[in-house]
Amino acid sequence: MEIKTIGVVGAGQMGGGIAQVALTSGFKVVLNDVSDAVLEKSRAGIEKGLDILERKEKIRAGDKERMAGNLSTTTSLDPFTDCDFVVEAATEREALKLEILRKLDGIVLPGRILATNTSSIPITRIAAVTRRPESVIGMHFMNPVPLMKLVEVIRGLQTSRETNDATIKLAVALGKEPVPANDFPGFVANRILMPMINEAIYALMEGVGKAEDIDAIMRMGANHPMGPLALADLIGLDTILEVINVIHDGLGDSKYRPCPLLRKYVDAGYLGKKTGRGFYIYERGR
Numbered sequence: 001m002e003i004k005t006i007g008v009v010g011a012g013q014m015g016g017g018i019a020q021v022a023l024t025s026g027f028k029v030v031l032n033d034v035s036d037a038v039l040e041k042s043r044a045g046i047e048k049g050l051d052i053l054e055r056k057e058k059i060r061a062g063d064k065e066r067m068a069g070n071l072s073t074t075t076s077l078d079p080f081t082d083c084d085f086v087v088e089a090a091t092e093r094e095a096l097k098l099e100i101l102r103k104l105d106g107i108v109l110p111g112r113i114l115a116t117n118t119s120s121i122p123i124t125r126i127a128a129v130t131r132r133p134e135s136v137i138g139m140h141f142m143n144p145v146p147l148m149k150l151v152e153v154i155r156g157l158q159t160s161r162e163t164n165d166a167t168i169k170l171a172v173a174l175g176k177e178p179v180p181a182n183d184f185p186g187f188v189a190n191r192i193l194m195p196m197i198n199e200a201i202y203a204l205m206e207g208v209g210k211a212e213d214i215d216a217i218m219r220m221g222a223n224h225p226m227g228p229l230a231l232a233d234l235i236g237l238d239t240i241l242e243v244i245n246v247i248h249d250g251l252g253d254s255k256y257r258p259c260p261l262l263r264k265y266v267d268a269g270y271l272g273k274k275t276g277r278g279f280y281i282y283e284r285g286r
Contacts, residue, residue: 001111003170003173004084006084008086008089009033009077009090010089014117014141014145015090016045017143017144018117018145019046020049021146021175021176028072030083032073034075035075039073046068047064050068080108081108081109083108084112085115085166085170086108086112086113086114087115087116088117092120092121097118105129110132112135113136113167114130114136115137115139115167119140119187120243120247122183123137123155123159124156126138127156127157133157133159134158137153138153138155138183139153140152140153140187140189141176150179155183185247194240194243194247195256196228197228197231198244200215200228201262215229230280232272233273234272235272236272237278238271241262
């Protein structure tokens, strides 16, 4: 079936980024979240992204209006019945994602694909709450979505080849480079990235180095574009903790234990850039 309209559940940083990429790739988008205020903020962010592309001459002046006109927002999931492909991009909490997939399963037409942007939760577990596990797949975009090329594509135990092939084809149409990963907690990207960030937090807690020094060493010594603590702030420390908990619980290995300092920061509400304070303090986004 030809994909013309993509549904995105979750209008946060990831969902908004997925919506923007879909719009610039010629698709219509239905974007959902729990409140009009969140949706308005997301639309403003998407339009700002389109403005940047226009200034850089990546899109023509008339394209921006057409693309923005292809975006509709809703606080209800009912309009998703008209979507050809749906991506769940809600907060990385398992109970929430399972609830959304159950609801989507009763709304989205049979045979259409339900993809989840989970960064760590096993796809087989998510697919099991639906009546179409063969049509459920992991489509893990990287942050920030408009800039990062990689999409991890993860098949659950019952995901069909047809679903996998259609998802890969869509990822390419979105200008991404799909790479397969097997269905284990954290998949590949976060199985490697999250323990590194967690260890950097241990190094900070144990006084091995100050935050800016740990980040500088990793930027210059490992040629990373961003240090692990600054990256944690960008991702969100609550999300980091959720992902590490999934990996730790799923694999049962103490080497994946979350750092106590990470838990303390999350308890304090120091979640990173989005709250203005994490391992760094942010003013006006800097």
